[in-house]
Amino acid sequence: MPFDKEVFYIEEIKLAEALGLNQQSLDEIVDFLQASADESIQLKEWLHFAIQNYVNKQPIRIFSREGALAIASYLDLRGDATKIALNGVIALLEQYSLNQIDGKIRRAVYENSSSLVYRNKRHWLSREDVVKIFMTTSSRLIRAFGDIQRSDFPMRINIDFEDYDGLRFFSLSGLEKLSIELSLKLRSEERRDYCKRVREVAPxxxxxxxxxxxxxxxxxxxxxxxxxxxxxxxxxxxxxxxxKYNQRIELVGHHLYDQKTYHFLSADPDNILTIDKKLHEDFHQWNGGTQETCTIDDFIDYVEWRYPEKHELILTLHNKQRVLRLKLAQFQRTLPESRD
Incomplete structure (x- = not known):
């Protein structure tokens, strides 16, 4: 049973560091709290933590926000947690939350930038793609644009937005103004936080x-x-x-970050994994079809669901995940400084 990465995302090594513990001490505390008959402090699997994998029969746990806070509260109750440790856990949770939002934005940008053009020394993106990046509706974006135009700092034609071949386009400065407007006006705090980060992450x-x-x-x-x-x-x-004994077997190179959306990684061997063609087809069917974009996160979810006993493979994929994420970040750091 794969765990929900939206719920369980706090690595045990990071949690231990935030609490000022080593991993063995954290394991002992978790084992004690899990076995406790006192429901006020008891830790429960699938609520407070999930088991990500096993190494030499020892579980590698990943914690929910509730799990991290429950452990910090127990240590505080026992008198073992310093204020610095508690603040460290809170800071860790805030950073993880920010990382999750930023990851969603990056993926939304990668998947919805087919209209991206460079004209008149500015980067432009169609309104349709901007709607998808903000994960909103066309009518809500139009309303936000109208509110900006009635403000003291309206969007400027041919600088923040333009109409080209009958389509509305926004520049990066226009994207920033939409980000500010939506982050102030949306009802949901979660949506406001997401839209606020678009101005930092997307450009x-x-x-x-x-x-x-x-x-x-x-x-x-x-x-x-x-x-x-x-x-x-x-x-x-x-x-x-x-x-020569298994000629019917057909092997293919699977792009962990799909070839179309992440084209810049398409010739990187680190992004290619050799797998059976039938398994390849099964994965893409599970993921929604060959036209659906995919990342290594999707493939890890698939393997954890379909082949949960493949512990070594899952660890290898998590290592590949770290390598490929670093490459994505390094690619972006090679950009020359420029302003819209």
Whole structure:
């Protein structure tokens, strides 16, 4: 049973650091609280924590916000938690929350930037894509635009917005003004927090996408062949091998970050995993079809659901996840400084 990453996202090593504990001490406290008959302090699996994996039969836990606070409260009650430790847990929770929001925004930008163009020394994005990035509706965005135009700082034609070939486009400065407006006016605190972060997170991603390299088909094919040889022509999930005894087995190179949306990673062998073609088709069907964008997070969720016993593979995928996220960040850091 895969855990919900929206609920369980606090790594035990980070929680231990925030509490001023080592991992073994945290494990002992969690084991004690889980076994406690006192329901006021009892920790419950699937409410306070989930087991992400096992190493040498020892569980690697991942905690919910409620779980982290419950442990901090218990230590405070016992007199073992200092104010610094409690503040550390609160800061950790705030940072995780921010990271989750930023991750959603980056993915929304990657998936909804097909209209991105560079004109008159500015980056422009269609209203349709902007609506999707803000995860709102066209009517709500139009209302926000109207409110901005009636304010003391209206959007400027050909600077913040323009109408091109019958379509409305917004520049990065226009995106910033929409971000501020929606973050002040939306009813939901969660939605306000999301829209507020768009002004910080979206521009560098869009600038990067405007200049991101698109490898040639030959380069992608070479990378896929390299990955198959690296993986010894073996499905990295099932272990099945294509050889003279198993000619019917067809292996493919699966892009962990999909080839269309994350085209700049399409010729990177680290982004390619050799798997059985049937498994590849099953994954994409599970994920909503071949046209649906996917990331390594989706593939990890699939493996945890379909092959929960593959503990070593799941750990390997989490390591790949860290490597690929660093590469995404490094790609964006190569951008020249520019202003819209």
């Amino acid at each position: 560098p991603v869009l600038k990067f996408l405007a200049i991101a390299p698109s490898p040639e088909p030959k380069q992608i094919e070479q990378a896929m062949n390299f990955a198959k040889n690296r993986d010894k022509k073996t499905c990295q999930v099932t272990g099945v091998v294509r050889d």
